[in-house]
Amino acid sequence: MEQEIENISDSKAIRGRRSRQIKAILAGGLVLGVGAAITLAAWNDSEFAQGTFSAGTFNLVGSTDGTTFAEHAAVGTPATLAFTVSPTQLSPGDIVYAPFAVELDSSTTNDAVVTVSNAATSGVISNLSYELIQPTAFGCASGTTGTELVAAGTALGSVPASTTFTLSKGTPPTTAGAPAFLCFKVTAGALTQGQTGTATIEFAAVSQ
Incomplete structure (x- = not known):
């Protein structure tokens, strides 16, 4: 009986550790997901305009x-x-x-x-x-x-x-x-x- 109780306790402990690991992985995934979103949002685009100016002639x-x-x-x-x-x-x-x-x-x-x-x-x-x-x-x-x-x-x-x-x-x-x-x-x-x-x-x- 004591052995069975110990086995049950061990199983709960293992499930607890796995749950924390999963949450940690999920949390890490969320962090990674946020980081990926920032990287993808860093688009760059530019426009350039130029004017040429010449004086007229007068005589x-x-x-x-x-x-x-x-x-x-x-x-x-x-x-x-x-x-x-x-x-x-x-x-x-x-x-x-x-x-x-x-x-x-x-x-x-x-x-x-x-x-x-x-x-x-x-x-x-x-x-x-x-x-x-x-x-x-x-x-x-x-x-x-x-x-x-x-x-x-x-x-x-x-x-x-x-x-x-x-x-x-x-x-x-x-x-x-x-x-x-x-x-x-x-x-x-x-x-x-x-x-x-x-x-x-x-x-x-x-x-x-």
Whole structure:
């Protein structure tokens, strides 16, 4: 009888140890399962975006004949206006006329606003006045009309504030923009014999 009781006790002890081992294994399995879930969840993915940025080109050129355009970018090397009457032999009451044109060259990628201003004077230009108009075609004579940029009677060597006009770009890189035609009309007043002087006008273009 004692032997049977001992055998029963041993069996219960063995079952207890197996139960604890199973629970330990199950617990270990749960731990391993959690660890596996963390590992599988560690996915990585990336997206990249890139922008390329290049500056445009902007260049204003001028012409005294309406056909051949070139740069006159410094106050010391301006284009020389071709007046219809020699401006070196003026008498009081004479009026002389000179055409000019500006455009954005074929490389230009932006439209422009052009501001007209006085750049420099030298010598004596007193008693000389002028008018600046913007006709629809190249040329300048007594009968030329157009948009008045500077009113007749303005003292030569001065430009009213906010004297501007617009230019449109062409189709780069092959076609220049449409030119703006200009007409200078200069009137001589009570000149002093032998006086001589120059006035240089600047056309400053700003891209839009």
